[in-house]
Amino acid sequence: MKRIGILTSGGDAPGMNAAVRAVARKALDSGLEVFGINYGYAGLVAGDIFQMTSATVADKINRGGTFLYSARYPEFAQVEGQLKGIEQLEKFGIEALVVIGGDGSYHGALRLTEHGYNAIGLPGTIDNDVPYTDFTIGFDSACRTAIDAIDKIRDTASSHQRVFIVNVMGRNCGDIAMWAGVASGADAIVIPERDYDMQEIADNLKQGLANGKSHGIVVLAEGVMSAEKFKDELLKYGDFDARANTLGHMMRGGSPTTQDRVLATKLGVHAVELLLDGKGGLAVGIENNKITSHSMLELFEEKHHGDMSLYDMNKVLAK
Ligand code: ATP
Numbered sequence: 614m615k616r617i618g619i620l621t622s623g624g625d626a627p628g629m630n631a632a633v634r635a636v637a638r639k640a641l642d643s644g645l646e647v648f649g650i651n652y653g654y655a656g657l658v659a660g661d662i663f664q665m666t667s668a669t670v671a672d673k674i675n676r677g678g679t680f681l682y683s684a685r686y687p688e689f690a691q692v693e694g695q696l697k698g699i700e701q702l703e704k705f706g707i708e709a710l711v712v713i714g715g716d717g718s719y720h721g722a723l724r725l726t727e728h729g730y731n732a733i734g735l736p737g738t739i740d741n742d743v744p745y746t747d748f749t750i751g752f753d754s755a756c757r758t759a760i761d762a763i764d765k766i767r768d769t770a771s772s773h774q775r776v777f778i779v780n781v782m783g784r785n786c787g788d789i790a791m792w793a794g795v796a797s798g799a800d801a802i803v804i805p806e807r808d809y810d811m812q813e814i815a816d817n818l819k820q821g822l823a824n825g826k827s828h829g830i831v832v833l834a835e836g837v838m839s840a841e842k843f844k845d846e847l848l849k850y851g852d853f854d855a856r857a858n859t860l861g862h863m864m865r866g867g868s869p870t871t872q873d874r875v876l877a878t879k880l881g882v883h884a885v886e887l888l889l890d891g892k893g894g895l896a897v898g899i900e901n902n903k904i905t906s907h908s909m910l911e912l913f914e915e916k917h918h919g920d921m922s923l924y925d926m927n928k929v930l931a932k
Contacts, residue, residue: 616646617888618662618707621679621737622653622714622721625865626751628873629679629713629737634670635881636711641667643889648707653714654721655686657698662705674874677754677867679737683714689721699728709888711881713737713750716913723894723909731893733884734909735877739865742786744915745907746898750880752789753872755782755864759793762860763830767797770828773854776818778831778847780840780859787834789864791923794832800931802924803843805836815850817931829853879904 619636621629633649640647649669651661673680688694702708702725709731712722715738722732736743739755759781770777783789787804794802800821801814818829833843840857847855869877880897883904887895895906 614645614708614888614891616648616705616707617885618648618650618657618702618705618710619665619681620650620653620657620710620712621681621683622712622718623683623685624715624738624740625679625683626737626739626749627677627754627865627867627869628750628877630673630676631869631874631877632713632735632737632750632881633679633681634673635878636885637665637670638667639882639885643885645885648705649681652682652684653686653718654689654694654698655684656682657701658686658689658694660701660704662701662707675868677869679713689724695721695724695728698725699730702730709893711735711884711888715740715743719896719909719912726894731888731891733887733893733906734896735880735884736896736898739789740783740786741788741919742784742917743896743898744912744917745896745900745905747900748872748876750873750877751865751869753870753876754867755789756792756796757870758864758867759789759860760797762863763793763797763799763832766858767828767830770830774822774827776829776831776847776853776855778833778840778844778855778857780833780835780843780857782860782864783834783836785836786917786919787836787924788919790832790834791919791927795923795927797830797832798930799830799832799927800826801831802927803831803837804834804924806919806921807924811846811850815847815853818853819851820932
């Protein structure tokens with residue numbers, strides 16, 4: 614193997630650039646030529662491909678987003694789209710790939726592996742919804758952004774004795790809500806993985822205010838419902854001065870945290886090691902602080918398991 618390609622796909626996440634840098638530098642150090650592919654699978658099919666040097670990835674480790682850009686390209690789910698991508702791989706002499714993205718991106722990577730182009734997947738998404746990894750690249754940065762915002766919301770909430778419903782991203786995964794909720798001392802965390810009792814939440818908020826708390830914070834995962842809708846429901850159970858706030862896409866931006874940069878670096882280096890061993894169709898992750906890899910086929914059968922002890926712990930501490 615002489616040439617590898619790198620692409621980022623699906624939703625962007627802080628730390629994707631650090632992963633691209635690690636893959637490129639490790640591959641160059643191993644005597645490989647490295648090609649960047651812009652705009653995910655769309656750019657692969659369009660031949661938007663360029664040779665990378667060590668300098669290409671300089672000054673990138675600290676930057677949010679992805680300098681290789683990302684795109685949704687549903688056509689890659691069809692064989693026709695995949696064959697067009699392979700034409701470009703042949704044209705550029707690229708024999709293997711590292712794909713940084715989520716579950717959908719892994720499907721594309723597996724298809725390429727089946728066509729004879731080994732591809733390794735790295736979990737790049739803020740949602741932390743990828744199986745066989747305790748953390749995805751971008752999750753920690755998104756949590757940091759969420760707690761920065763919640764801390765600020767708490768200042769204004771306290772000044773007016775208000776209840777704030779803060780909707781955080783994460784799609785159907787409640788991890789961001791759980792981690793950001795625990796880290797910001799939320800009065801309630803509401804996630805898709807657990808049923809909630811609106812009466813209990815309202816009673817707890819009322820009790821908190823009666824006990825001298827100057828605010829109430831509910832951290833709501835976007836997969837449950839909108840902040841506005843939740844506020845309207847909550848007001849049926851208590852007479853609060855309540856406001857709804859949705860953090861939205863700001864959670865995807867910003868400079869990656871130490872944890873995300875180091876995670877991206879470790880996973881990127883390991884992806885190249887696997888390609889050098891002639892392996893493909895594997896997703897790399899971190900489990901119990903060890904770098905691991907699993908077959909993508911196995912991964913598609915599995916679900917991400919969040920640390921639910923955080924949810925239970927918060928219920929006790931929020932009283
Ligand atoms: P995120 O979780 O951040 O949204 P993702 O990788 O799951 O990331 P998707 O939009 O699901 O995001 O997938 C990214 C891209 O992967 C798609 O636009 C498409 O090009 C490719 N892809 C998705 N599903 C398949 C599939 N079944 N076969 C081949 N390629 C696919």
